[in-house]
Amino acid sequence: KNQVEQSPQSLIILEGKNCTLQCNYTVSPFSNLRWYKQDTGRGPVSLTIMTFSENTKSNGRYTATLDADTKQSSLHITASQLSDSASYICVVSPNFGNEKLTFGTGTRLTIIP
Amino acid sequence: EAGVVQSPRYKIIEKKQPVAFWCNPISGHNTLYWYLQNLGQGPELLIRYENEEAVDDSQLPKDRFSAERLKGVDSTLKIQPAELGDSAVYLCASSLASGETYEQYFGPGTRLTVT
Numbered sequence: 706k707n708q709v710e711q712s713p714q715s716l717i718i719l720e721g722k723n724c725t726l727q728c729n730y731t732v733s734p735f736s737n738l739r740w741y742k743q744d745t746g747r748g749p750v751s752l753t754i755m756t757f758s759e760n761t762k763s764n765g766r767y768t769a770t771l772d773a774d775t776k777q778s779s780l781h782i783t784a785s786q787l788s789d790s791a792s793y794i795c796v797v798s799p800n801f802g803n804e805k806l807t808f809g810t811g812t813r814l815t816i817i818p
Numbered sequence: 819e820a821g822v823v824q825s826p827r828y829k830i831i832e833k834k835q836p837v838a839f840w841c842n843p844i845s846g847h848n849t850l851y852w853y854l855q856n857l858g859q860g861p862e863l864l865i866r867y868e869n870e871e872a873v874d875d876s877q878l879p880k881d882r883f884s885a886e887r888l889k890g891v892d893s894t895l896k897i898q899p900a901e902l903g904d905s906a907v908y909l910c911a912s913s914l915a916s917g918e919t920y921e922q923y924f925g926p927g928t929r930l931t932v933t
Binding site: 709747748754804 | 860
Protein backbone atom coordinates (compact mmCIF):
# COMPACT_ATOMS: atom_id res chain seq x y z
CA LYS A 706 0.00 0.00 0.00
CA ASN A 707 1.28 3.45 -0.92
CA GLN A 708 2.02 5.46 2.18
CA VAL A 709 3.48 8.83 3.11
CA GLU A 710 4.69 9.28 6.67
CA GLN A 711 5.63 12.61 8.15
CA SER A 712 7.54 13.53 11.26
CA PRO A 713 7.32 15.07 13.67
CA GLN A 714 3.57 15.13 14.05
CA SER A 715 3.86 18.56 15.66
CA LEU A 716 6.63 21.04 16.32
CA ILE A 717 6.93 24.25 18.30
CA ILE A 718 9.85 26.61 17.70
CA LEU A 719 10.77 30.19 18.50
CA GLU A 720 10.39 32.87 15.90
CA GLY A 721 13.57 33.32 13.92
CA LYS A 722 14.76 29.75 14.38
CA ASN A 723 15.17 27.21 11.61
CA CYS A 724 13.43 23.85 11.43
CA THR A 725 13.29 20.76 9.27
CA LEU A 726 10.27 18.57 8.59
CA GLN A 727 10.61 15.00 7.35
CA CYS A 728 8.69 12.91 4.86
CA ASN A 729 9.21 9.21 4.09
CA TYR A 730 7.23 7.50 1.39
CA THR A 731 6.64 4.04 0.01
CA VAL A 732 4.82 5.13 -3.13
CA SER A 733 5.92 3.18 -6.17
CA PRO A 734 6.42 4.01 -8.92
CA PHE A 735 7.45 7.52 -8.05
CA SER A 736 7.15 10.59 -10.22
CA ASN A 737 7.04 13.68 -8.09
CA LEU A 738 6.79 14.94 -4.53
CA ARG A 739 5.05 18.08 -3.36
CA TRP A 740 5.01 20.06 -0.16
CA TYR A 741 1.90 22.01 0.75
CA LYS A 742 1.27 24.57 3.46
CA GLN A 743 -2.18 24.59 5.02
CA ASP A 744 -3.16 27.46 7.26
CA THR A 745 -5.94 26.81 9.78
CA GLY A 746 -9.29 27.06 8.07
CA ARG A 747 -7.77 27.23 4.61
CA GLY A 748 -7.05 24.85 1.78
CA PRO A 749 -3.51 23.60 1.11
CA VAL A 750 -1.22 25.84 -0.92
CA SER A 751 1.64 24.40 -2.95
CA LEU A 752 5.17 25.28 -1.85
CA THR A 753 7.32 23.07 -4.08
CA ILE A 754 7.02 20.28 -6.61
CA MET A 755 10.05 18.06 -7.26
CA THR A 756 10.38 15.35 -9.85
CA PHE A 757 12.52 12.25 -9.33
CA SER A 758 15.46 13.93 -11.07
CA GLU A 759 15.54 16.93 -8.75
CA ASN A 760 17.13 16.80 -5.32
CA THR A 761 16.47 20.31 -4.08
CA LYS A 762 14.08 23.15 -4.73
CA SER A 763 13.62 26.44 -2.97
CA ASN A 764 10.71 28.81 -2.56
CA GLY A 765 11.84 31.81 -0.55
CA ARG A 766 12.66 30.66 2.97
CA TYR A 767 11.43 27.15 2.18
CA THR A 768 13.87 24.59 0.80
CA ALA A 769 12.80 21.06 -0.03
CA THR A 770 15.19 18.20 -0.61
CA LEU A 771 14.53 14.82 -2.14
CA ASP A 772 16.45 11.54 -2.03
CA ALA A 773 14.60 9.23 -4.41
CA ASP A 774 16.92 6.33 -3.53
CA THR A 775 16.02 6.34 0.16
CA LYS A 776 12.52 7.69 -0.52
CA GLN A 777 12.93 10.58 1.82
CA SER A 778 12.24 14.26 1.59
CA SER A 779 12.68 17.16 3.94
CA LEU A 780 11.36 20.69 4.11
CA HIS A 781 13.69 23.21 5.71
CA ILE A 782 12.32 26.52 6.90
CA THR A 783 14.83 29.26 7.50
CA ALA A 784 14.39 32.19 9.88
CA SER A 785 10.86 31.21 10.82
CA GLN A 786 8.12 33.80 11.05
CA LEU A 787 4.83 33.77 12.94
CA SER A 788 3.05 33.37 9.61
CA ASP A 789 4.80 30.03 9.10
CA SER A 790 2.49 28.53 11.74
CA ALA A 791 0.52 25.99 9.74
CA SER A 792 0.33 22.34 8.80
CA TYR A 793 2.81 21.15 6.20
CA ILE A 794 1.68 18.25 4.07
CA CYS A 795 3.89 16.02 1.94
CA VAL A 796 2.23 14.59 -1.17
CA VAL A 797 3.62 11.94 -3.52
CA SER A 798 2.49 11.08 -7.03
CA PRO A 799 3.27 7.87 -8.95
CA ASN A 800 2.88 9.57 -12.31
CA PHE A 801 3.13 12.93 -14.02
CA GLY A 802 -0.42 13.83 -13.21
CA ASN A 803 -2.67 14.43 -10.26
CA GLU A 804 -4.68 11.25 -10.52
CA LYS A 805 -3.28 9.13 -7.70
CA LEU A 806 -1.83 11.50 -5.15
CA THR A 807 -0.99 10.10 -1.72
CA PHE A 808 -1.16 12.68 1.04
CA GLY A 809 0.70 12.54 4.33
CA THR A 810 -1.02 13.45 7.58
CA GLY A 811 1.04 16.61 7.93
CA THR A 812 3.27 18.24 10.52
CA ARG A 813 1.64 20.91 12.64
CA LEU A 814 4.18 23.74 13.06
CA THR A 815 3.70 26.46 15.66
CA ILE A 816 5.96 29.48 15.78
CA ILE A 817 6.00 31.33 19.07
CA PRO A 818 7.29 34.89 19.57
CA GLU B 819 -7.39 36.00 -10.68
CA ALA B 820 -10.03 34.50 -8.41
CA GLY B 821 -9.14 31.26 -6.71
CA VAL B 822 -11.31 28.22 -6.14
CA VAL B 823 -14.55 29.33 -4.52
CA GLN B 824 -16.53 27.12 -2.16
CA SER B 825 -19.74 27.64 -0.30
CA PRO B 826 -20.91 27.49 2.32
CA ARG B 827 -17.80 27.79 4.47
CA TYR B 828 -19.51 26.18 7.43
CA LYS B 829 -22.54 23.97 7.78
CA ILE B 830 -24.13 22.40 10.82
CA ILE B 831 -26.88 19.85 10.30
CA GLU B 832 -28.57 17.08 12.20
CA LYS B 833 -27.88 13.50 11.25
CA LYS B 834 -30.10 12.05 8.53
CA GLN B 835 -30.51 15.47 6.94
CA PRO B 836 -29.28 16.20 3.41
CA VAL B 837 -26.51 18.69 2.69
CA ALA B 838 -24.92 20.10 -0.44
CA PHE B 839 -21.64 21.85 -1.11
CA TRP B 840 -20.83 24.01 -4.08
CA CYS B 841 -17.51 24.64 -5.82
CA ASN B 842 -16.49 27.01 -8.60
CA PRO B 843 -13.02 26.18 -9.94
CA ILE B 844 -10.47 28.56 -11.38
CA SER B 845 -11.51 29.69 -14.84
CA GLY B 846 -10.11 27.45 -17.55
CA HIS B 847 -9.34 24.54 -15.25
CA ASN B 848 -10.71 21.37 -16.78
CA THR B 849 -10.06 19.09 -13.82
CA LEU B 850 -11.98 19.36 -10.58
CA TYR B 851 -11.44 17.33 -7.41
CA TRP B 852 -13.46 16.83 -4.25
CA TYR B 853 -11.50 15.80 -1.16
CA LEU B 854 -12.51 14.92 2.36
CA GLN B 855 -10.19 15.97 5.17
CA ASN B 856 -10.61 14.73 8.71
CA LEU B 857 -9.05 16.62 11.58
CA GLY B 858 -5.31 16.06 11.73
CA GLN B 859 -5.28 14.06 8.51
CA GLY B 860 -4.36 14.71 4.92
CA PRO B 861 -7.02 15.12 2.24
CA GLU B 862 -8.54 11.97 0.72
CA LEU B 863 -9.86 12.04 -2.82
CA LEU B 864 -13.59 11.47 -3.21
CA ILE B 865 -14.06 12.16 -6.90
CA ARG B 866 -12.20 13.65 -9.85
CA TYR B 867 -13.80 15.23 -12.90
CA GLU B 868 -12.31 15.83 -16.31
CA ASN B 869 -14.65 18.46 -17.72
CA GLU B 870 -18.10 17.03 -16.98
CA GLU B 871 -17.02 13.41 -16.76
CA ALA B 872 -16.35 11.73 -13.42
CA VAL B 873 -13.18 9.81 -14.26
CA ASP B 874 -12.41 8.56 -10.75
CA ASP B 875 -15.17 8.09 -8.21
CA SER B 876 -13.82 4.88 -6.71
CA GLN B 877 -13.56 6.41 -3.22
CA LEU B 878 -16.98 8.06 -3.24
CA PRO B 879 -19.45 6.30 -0.90
CA LYS B 880 -22.17 6.08 -3.49
CA ASP B 881 -24.87 4.94 -1.11
CA ARG B 882 -25.10 8.42 0.36
CA PHE B 883 -22.77 10.69 -1.61
CA SER B 884 -23.36 12.08 -5.07
CA ALA B 885 -21.70 14.72 -7.17
CA GLU B 886 -22.28 16.49 -10.43
CA ARG B 887 -20.52 18.87 -12.75
CA LEU B 888 -23.16 19.42 -15.39
CA LYS B 889 -21.53 22.02 -17.64
CA GLY B 890 -17.94 21.17 -16.87
CA VAL B 891 -17.47 24.23 -14.69
CA ASP B 892 -18.88 24.40 -11.19
CA SER B 893 -19.76 21.33 -9.19
CA THR B 894 -21.91 20.23 -6.30
CA LEU B 895 -21.30 17.46 -3.79
CA LYS B 896 -24.29 16.10 -1.91
CA ILE B 897 -24.70 13.86 1.11
CA GLN B 898 -28.06 12.28 1.81
CA PRO B 899 -28.58 11.29 4.53
CA ALA B 900 -25.69 12.66 6.56
CA GLU B 901 -24.16 10.59 9.34
CA LEU B 902 -22.16 11.65 12.38
CA GLY B 903 -18.99 10.30 10.77
CA ASP B 904 -19.36 12.68 7.84
CA SER B 905 -18.23 15.57 10.01
CA ALA B 906 -15.11 16.81 8.24
CA VAL B 907 -13.81 19.49 5.91
CA TYR B 908 -14.74 19.04 2.27
CA LEU B 909 -12.15 20.54 -0.03
CA CYS B 910 -12.53 21.32 -3.69
CA ALA B 911 -9.49 21.70 -5.93
CA SER B 912 -8.91 22.35 -9.60
CA SER B 913 -6.09 22.09 -12.12
CA LEU B 914 -5.62 22.67 -15.82
CA ALA B 915 -5.60 18.93 -16.39
CA SER B 916 -4.71 15.82 -14.44
CA GLY B 917 -2.46 14.10 -16.92
CA GLU B 918 0.51 16.34 -16.31
CA THR B 919 2.16 17.75 -13.23
CA TYR B 920 -0.12 20.72 -13.18
CA GLU B 921 -0.49 22.60 -9.96
CA GLN B 922 -3.58 21.80 -7.92
CA TYR B 923 -5.30 24.79 -6.42
CA PHE B 924 -7.47 24.22 -3.37
CA GLY B 925 -10.46 26.12 -2.16
CA PRO B 926 -10.91 27.09 1.51
CA GLY B 927 -13.15 24.11 2.18
CA THR B 928 -16.54 23.61 3.76
CA ARG B 929 -16.48 22.50 7.36
CA LEU B 930 -19.40 20.17 7.99
CA THR B 931 -20.59 19.33 11.48
CA VAL B 932 -23.22 16.63 11.84
CA THR B 933 -24.96 16.54 15.22
